[in-house]
Structure formats: structure tokens, C-alpha cells
Amino acid sequence: xxxxxxxxxxxxxxxxLFFWLHQSDYxxxxxxxxxxxxxxxxxxxxxxxRLIFDENFDESPLDPTIWNEQYLASWTPDMESARAVYExxxxxxxxxxxxxxxxxxxxxxxxxxxxxxxxxxxAGLHEFKQGLEVRNDIEPFMGFISHYGxxxxxxxxxxxxxxxxxxxxxxxxxxxxxxVEVDVFENALNFGNVVTASLYAHRDPLAREQHFIYxxxxxxxxxxxxxxxxxxxxxxFVFYFDDEEIxxxxxxxxxPMISILSAYEGRENWWVGPFDPAAPYPKVFQIDxxxxxxxxxxxxxQVDKLKIASQDYATFTLAAGQYAIEHxxxxxxxSYVTLRYNDGTDTQHWVKWEELTxxxxxxxxxxxxFEMEGEIIGMPEAILGNRKAIIQIIVSQNE
Numbered sequence: 001x002x003x004x005x006x007x008x009x010x011x012x013x014x015x016x017l018f019f020w021l022h023q024s025d026y027x028x029x030x031x032x033x034x035x036x037x038x039x040x041x042x043x044x045x046x047x048x049x050r051l052i053f054d055e056n057f058d059e060s061p062l063d064p065t066i067w068n069e070q071y072l073a074s075w076t077p078d079m080e081s082a083r084a085v086y087e088x089x090x091x092x093x094x095x096x097x098x099x100x101x102x103x104x105x106x107x108x109x110x111x112x113x114x115x116x117x118x119x120x121x122x123a124g125l126h127e128f129k130q131g132l133e134v135r136n137d138i139e140p141f142m143g144f145i146s147h148y149g150x151x152x153x154x155x156x157x158x159x160x161x162x163x164x165x166x167x168x169x170x171x172x173x174x175x176x177x178x179x180v181e182v183d184v185f186e187n188a189l190n191f192g193n194v195v196t197a198s199l200y201a202h203r204d205p206l207a208r209e210q211h212f213i214y215x216x217x218x219x220x221x222x223x224x225x226x227x228x229x230x231x232x233x234x235x236x237f238v239f240y241f242d243d244e245e246i247x248x249x250x251x252x253x254x255x256p257m258i259s260i261l262s263a264y265e266g267r268e269n270w271w272v273g274p275f276d277p278a279a280p281y282p283k284v285f286q287i288d289x290x291x292x293x294x295x296x297x298x299x300x301x302q303v304d305k306l307k308i309a310s311q312d313y314a315t316f317t318l319a320a321g322q323y324a325i326e327h328x329x330x331x332x333x334x335s336y337v338t339l340r341y342n343d344g345t346d347t348q349h350w351v352k353w354e355e356l357t358x359x360x361x362x363x364x365x366x367x368x369x370f371e372m373e374g375e376i377i378g379m380p381e382a383i384l385g386n387r388k389a390i391i392q393i394i395v396s397q398n399e
Contacts, residue, residue, distance in 0.1 A: 041306040041383060043343065049293035050302070050345050053144055056289045060088035062117060065378070066143040071116035071262070074123040074138045076105045084115045093117075095263040097163065097283040108132060113265045115285075119144040120258030123326075126170045126181065127202070140327055142350035143378075145172055145256035145336060146292055152229040153261075154288035157187045159222030162275025164188040164264040165285040167228060169257040171204070175332050178255040179203040182237060184230055187221055190273035195221075195228075195241055199249045206254075212239075212247035225288055256336060256348045261287055300344030308383070312338040312346075314391040320398040321365045329353055337376055337389040350377040351389040367397040 044051040055066070062069065069084040076082045082104045085096045095115040104114050108129050122140040157165045166186045171178035179202040185195050195214045201207035219226060219242070229240040236250040263285035267275045296302055314334050324331040333353065340346045353374035354360075363370050374389035 043303060043306040045296075045302050046293060049150055049295050050306075050343060051291065052146070052149065052294050052345070052347050053290070053292035055291070056091060057088050057093040057287065058091055062086075062088070062093070063143075066119060068118045068121040068141055068143065070121065071104055071114050071118065071260075072126055072128070073121065074125065074134045074136050075108065075128075075132050077107065077135050078102075078104075079136055081105075082114075084117050086115060086117065091288065093261070093287045095261060095285040095287070097158075097263050097265045097281070099281045101265070110269065111267045112270060113267075114262055116260055116262035118258060118260045120172060122173065125173055127179075140329075140335060142172060142258065142335060144292075145258055145348050145350065146294075147254075147256040147338070147346075147348050148232050148234070148294070150229065150231045150293040150295070151184070151259070151291075152227060152293075153290045154225050154227050156223070156225045156286040156288075157189075157221045158263065158283045158285055159189060160276050160279035160283055161189050162266055162270060162272065162279075163283050164190075164262075164266075164272050166260070166262040166264065168260050168262070170260065171253070172256050172258060172335060174255070174335050176203050177205060180207045180251065180253050180257070182230075182249070182253075182257070184239065185228055188272045189222065193217070193219070193221065195239075195246060197239055197247055197249075199237070199251060204253070207251045210249045210251070214239075214241060214246040216241060225286070259290070261285075261290075294345040294347070297344040303341075303343045307342045308339050308387065309342045310340045311387070311389070312340070314389075315394060316391055317394040317396065318364070320367050320395050322398060323364055325356060328356060330356070334391065337374070339376070339379075349379060351375065352377060353389070353391075363393070364395055367395050369394050 070079055071082040071084065073079050073082045081102045085098060085101065087094045087096065095117070097113055097115055101113040101115070103109065103111050120142040121138055123134050123138040153167055164186055167184040169182045171180050173179055181200040181202060183198040185197055187195060193216055195216060197212055199207065199210040201209055227242050229243070231238045234252060236248060238245060239247045263283065265283060266272060314337065316333055335350060336348045337351050338346050338348050351374040354372055360372070370393050372391050372393060376384055376387065376389050
């Protein structure tokens, strides 16, 4: 009997561990572990950084509270052609282009086909070409947003001409100016054995267009997994390939962004270059994980238990009576709140603001100051407690 005790204990421990991990998936995705009653959080650190987002692609379908599966769907005449084709296999997200994949927007993007997933979406997001019209009124959705941090994925590219893999970020566009685009990479066999990165200002007046190309040498981007990392700070962006610095962009981006993972194919006259019609399908862009870390400020220390210490105080200013409403919210209203923790780090979270009742609308028609509350999305109530997002509304006299 003694010989059986150790295996039985091992099995019991493994079963308990599996149950705990299963129950803690929501917490782990947000980058912390919860204790038994989920009233406190145990942070996960890596050097001077705290993990705030940890997507290992272990479950299918993708979590709809994090991922949107319709690519820039407000611009396409057929929303189904914008829907991602993917599978989650062996801990990898496989974004798939099939032979029967249709162009997502023939009028404005030609033969380009895509399978893309996004951590946020809204009507009019990323106006990539002049003349676009919103074809579909997308309900705003922000599954994961962040302002600053270290972002990383481990990925394997497609290996056929006319295909491209991209990891890119765009501003959340609470206002039209929050429109910068950062292409961490746009890798295509047509470009050679290189990593290409770009920054496009679009309507952001504080940004400027920048690019770089990095030769990866003997690394095989299509048949091997490699690390793609960048650190976003108030000064700009520093990019790494397999932990080696490869380029920088200078840009003061003062608002959160969403992430987009994209597999593309262009069969005729596409900008990446010639298409190989003999290449076999399916074409697959594989992503092993996506992680985001926040740096612990120098005047703070790492903590054993993570707690919300405060939140940034937001304001919104308008002239009396000069406002518009979409999806029950004021146009241009901040869609997020920044929470700050006892280790000095912060996270950004989507907010569902309170209903615009007749009483509130009447306050918008005359000068004065008042506050509104909102529900913070993406954190368990046990951690938030009774905390609400708060914004001060300043209504000035209409001249």
C-alpha cells in the first residue's frame, strides 16, 4: 500500500491544480492569480515588469469578451467576408486563408483577403482609405486596450508569395485624432527574409510617418516560431526580434490602442508583389501567445497582493447643447478609465457609462459642471468592489 500513496497524492495534486487553473482562467488572462475568495490578486512579475495580459490560445472559440472576429467590419459591404477563419490547436491560434476565402472589401481593398482578430472594434475604426463610408453600424467593443507597456507574441509566418502576416495596433478613436497606426511587423515572403515595421500618423497631429526594415539573417520566419516584442513608452516605441533590439520610432501617443493579428492574401495587383497560384491551401499564420507587461515605476516596489489604489480623474468639456449621441453615448466621450495599483502600475479598461436620461440631457443644454458614473468592464466585481468610473462634465456657455 505504501508504494501507491505517492502516485495517488500526485494525481490528487494534479487534479487540484487543473481545477484551480480552470477556475482562474479569467484572472490569468488579465495577468494575475486570484486567492480563494477572489477579493485580492496575486501579481505575476518578470524582472521590473508586471504581467497584465496573458493569452495562450488554449481554448476555442476565442473569448468574445477579449476578441472580435470581424475585421474592420464597419467598412465592408458583406460582414461575413470580414469574419476570421481560425482554429486553436496545440496552444496555437491558426489564422487561415482558404482557396474559397473571399475579398473582404472589393470596392476599396481589391482582391485582398484576410483572416483577422482584433481586441477592439467600433464603427469607423481605422479609415484606411479616402472615400470610405460606414456600411455597418458596429456596437463599440473594447476587449483589451492598453496605454504603454511591453507587448510580445511568439509567431510563425506564412511561406507563400502574395501572402502577408501582420501584427498591428490602432488608436481607440474616441476622437478622430486618436488614429495612429503601429505595424509591429508586416512580414511577407515577397519582401525577403526581413521584418518590416511602420508607424502611420493618419489624423494624429502629434505623430509622423516612420519605417524600418530589419534583416533577420539565417532565421526562418516561415518554418520557425520567433519572438516579436516592442516596448511602448511616453517617448515612443522600441522593437525587438528574438530579444535583440532592431529599431525604434519616436512618437508621443497619449491614448490606448487595440491589437490586430492578421493573415492576408492578395491574388491580383496587390501591393506586396506577385501571388503564387500553385502554393497549397490552407495558408496559416500561427500565433503561440500574446503577452503584455507594465513597468513598475522606480519609486514603487513589487507587492505580494495587488490592489487598486486609485483611478485617473477624467473630464469632458462641451458647449451647451453642442453634442451628438451614438449607441446611447456621447460622441467623443472617453470610452475607458485608467486604474492605478499599489505597485504603481496601471491598466486601462472599457467603461459602460450610465444611461443618458432626460435629466442628464437637460444638464448638457446649460452651462455648469456635474459628474457621471460608469461600469468598469473587464475586471471581477470582487476586485473592483463598488468602484465606478467617474467623469466630470464641464458644460460651457454657448457663445
